[in-house]
Amino acid sequence: MNDFVIPYQQLRQFAIDVFLKMDCPKYEANLAADVLLNADLRGIDSHGVARLSGYVRLWEAKRINSRPAISVVHETPSTAVVDGDQGLGLVVAPKAMEIAIEKAEKVGTGWVAVKNSNHFGIAGHHAMMALGHDMIGMAMTNASPLVAPTFSVERLLGTNPICVAIPAGKQPAFVADFATTTAANGKLEILQRKNQEAPEGWIQKKDGSVSTNANELKEGGALVPLGSDREHGSHKGFCLGAWVDIFSAVLSGANYGPWVPPFVSFLAPPADPVGDGIGHFFGAMRVDAFRPVDDFKKHMDTWITRFRSAKTVEGQDRLIIPGDPERESEKERMISGIPLNPKVAQDLKELGVKFNVEF
Amino acid sequence: MNDFVIPYQQLRQFAIDVFLKMDCPKYEANLAADVLLNADLRGIDSHGVARLSGYVRLWEAKRINSRPAISVVHETPSTAVVDGDQGLGLVVAPKAMEIAIEKAEKVGTGWVAVKNSNHFGIAGHHAMMALGHDMIGMAMTNASPLVAPTFSVERLLGTNPICVAIPAGKQPAFVADFATTTAANGKLEILQRKNQEAPEGWIQKKDGSVSTNANELKEGGALVPLGSDREHGSHKGFCLGAWVDIFSAVLSGANYGPWVPPFVSFLAPPADPVGDGIGHFFGAMRVDAFRPVDDFKKHMDTWITRFRSAKTVEGQDRLIIPGDPERESEKERMISGIPLNPKVAQDLKELGVKFNVEF
Numbered sequence: 001m002n003d004f005v006i007p008y009q010q011l012r013q014f015a016i017d018v019f020l021k022m023d024c025p026k027y028e029a030n031l032a033a034d035v036l037l038n039a040d041l042r043g044i045d046s047h048g049v050a051r052l053s054g055y056v057r058l059w060e061a062k063r064i065n066s067r068p069a070i071s072v073v074h075e076t077p078s079t080a081v082v083d084g085d086q087g088l089g090l091v092v093a094p095k096a097m098e099i100a101i102e103k104a105e106k107v108g109t110g111w112v113a114v115k116n117s118n119h120f121g122i123a124g125h126h127a128m129m130a131l132g133h134d135m136i137g138m139a140m141t142n143a144s145p146l147v148a149p150t151f152s153v154e155r156l157l158g159t160n161p162i163c164v165a166i167p168a169g170k171q172p173a174f175v176a177d178f179a180t181t182t183a184a185n186g187k188l189e190i191l192q193r194k195n196q197e198a199p200e201g202w203i204q205k206k207d208g209s210v211s212t213n214a215n216e217l218k219e220g221g222a223l224v225p226l227g228s229d230r231e232h233g234s235h236k237g238f239c240l241g242a243w244v245d246i247f248s249a250v251l252s253g254a255n256y257g258p259w260v261p262p263f264v265s266f267l268a269p270p271a272d273p274v275g276d277g278i279g280h281f282f283g284a285m286r287v288d289a290f291r292p293v294d295d296f297k298k299h300m301d302t303w304i305t306r307f308r309s310a311k312t313v314e315g316q317d318r319l320i321i322p323g324d325p326e327r328e329s330e331k332e333r334m335i336s337g338i339p340l341n342p343k344v345a346q347d348l349k350e351l352g353v354k355f356n357v358e359f
Numbered sequence: 360m361n362d363f364v365i366p367y368q369q370l371r372q373f374a375i376d377v378f379l380k381m382d383c384p385k386y387e388a389n390l391a392a393d394v395l396l397n398a399d400l401r402g403i404d405s406h407g408v409a410r411l412s413g414y415v416r417l418w419e420a421k422r423i424n425s426r427p428a429i430s431v432v433h434e435t436p437s438t439a440v441v442d443g444d445q446g447l448g449l450v451v452a453p454k455a456m457e458i459a460i461e462k463a464e465k466v467g468t469g470w471v472a473v474k475n476s477n478h479f480g481i482a483g484h485h486a487m488m489a490l491g492h493d494m495i496g497m498a499m500t501n502a503s504p505l506v507a508p509t510f511s512v513e514r515l516l517g518t519n520p521i522c523v524a525i526p527a528g529k530q531p532a533f534v535a536d537f538a539t540t541t542a543a544n545g546k547l548e549i550l551q552r553k554n555q556e557a558p559e560g561w562i563q564k565k566d567g568s569v570s571t572n573a574n575e576l577k578e579g580g581a582l583v584p585l586g587s588d589r590e591h592g593s594h595k596g597f598c599l600g601a602w603v604d605i606f607s608a609v610l611s612g613a614n615y616g617p618w619v620p621p622f623v624s625f626l627a628p629p630a631d632p633v634g635d636g637i638g639h640f641f642g643a644m645r646v647d648a649f650r651p652v653d654d655f656k657k658h659m660d661t662w663i664t665r666f667r668s669a670k671t672v673e674g675q676d677r678l679i680i681p682g683d684p685e686r687e688s689e690k691e692r693m694i695s696g697i698p699l700n701p702k703v704a705q706d707l708k709e710l711g712v713k714f715n716v717e718f
Contacts, residue, residue: 076467108435176598208672239535313567
């Protein structure tokens, strides 16, 4: 599958160069590249450089502003609403998270809703910004509608991910970063490239019946909420996706539900928007706003150690603590390079030719 | 199944009388009864009067303090940690939520972690306290370990519910209140009483293999996280349950994971506690800390109306908005009374005899 392996620094420089060609200021081009490459390092390939040409096309379609005036339009001591001015989500999101962290420094917690933004890469990047400040970080975003709520045949929600990042002491941080669907769209894309079927419970047909066709979304089908079906709790997955949508967009004044503009440039945004761009929601909570940092970290270490050492089912040698697989991927890929799917590599090559940037 | 139907006010008075016999002060006996009955009204029978004798037995075992000195032990402008002094969770939780609301009044949001508490009834009651203040409310709690995380054969987490309550305008509020497992333990108890099998994907055997035996937990089995198995995202359900556990207990100084004391009095709490009692976590966010209340409510109405009118799969006439079924149950049962399972009715009768209280 992965014929190409590119050293991290080389791929990062390429992304920076492309963002500079999109007329991003130097600092923002670097930041956007870091957020994007963080996804590739952490093994979430669907949210990394595989999306670079998508951002370019949105910029060409004048749906991304590469020099946004990101501003706070409303605030209280512990909250803010940020207008992303149609900027790259990769740049708007870290800025909003910084504001959440500043507010937490002052009053214990900070909560920032964002409107008028775009795809922000992986939620994990932004939530994890809190860790170095001995804070808990949270990040969520809505996204283009690909998901049919329980009993619906219409696609009304995005895969709406949530990340919660919690610092520990000697143990690595707890980082839960997940789409609120049974499977993320990136998992489907992998199956599509391999011409493989999807397990039952990931997708439904146009009429709502079960499908295993990884290309079902092209036929009017939909992803389903975490839980797969009503009997297995898909109404709870719907609750999660709806929660993310409302916090990200109804609180901020962005588009929500079926009105969220598509990431792909060949689909036009809805003609009757209910808000501005897509929405995100961020939170930062100072650990010492609740108890001394050392106490907290000692107990987080106990929590993680106890769970990691749980007795496992046959065939599995350990329980996976949220954040483990991504951290292991990051460590390995930083040294051995980023594997690229041939289609992604080809896409990046073409981008290099177009912008006269070395790939 | 339900041979007995008791008028709401009669059942409420009975619960008040029992709490008074437990030596609760009058105001707290009323409050505890209201929280408990709210579960019965909303159709969450497992968390209502069915648990009343359980609270009594914990009190008899001196594991519940009916006259607690509930106190704030640490705070910042937007946060607090509350020590419940081993009080009834039914009383400690509303007090903590009040503190969250007061903080939100002042700085936009309020976040309260609670230790040294007990079972708090339904999360929905506490989160919904925010609605009348034009705030978003959140409530979560950890609970006795009944759930095996993905790949584990050990029970390390409770069913750890989350509630998010969001006000709307002309539409009723959005209230998502759900256990972070595929099925709540109460659903299993219903099957046990009916001698029915559980669907695959709700529970696992002692060795981690799939079970449909609704009594499997008595054989060392476990409930599984939302998602059922790894292929269907149970690692995400585990993330949710872990998040609730850490916010409720590691932030507050309560017991977490397998150290959470059991609700049933015949099981002793762990001999090596890592904290005090069980833990909860509450949040309140003023809507106008983000945008004008009227704007927000107008858009919530649009959100709810759009989702409620979605095209549905054959055989279902509408998409269920979180909170719809509970509100409908509340409306109906307030008028027609609370149906009681014969075993629950018998249990309450015995309680009445014991305390010389009319049932």
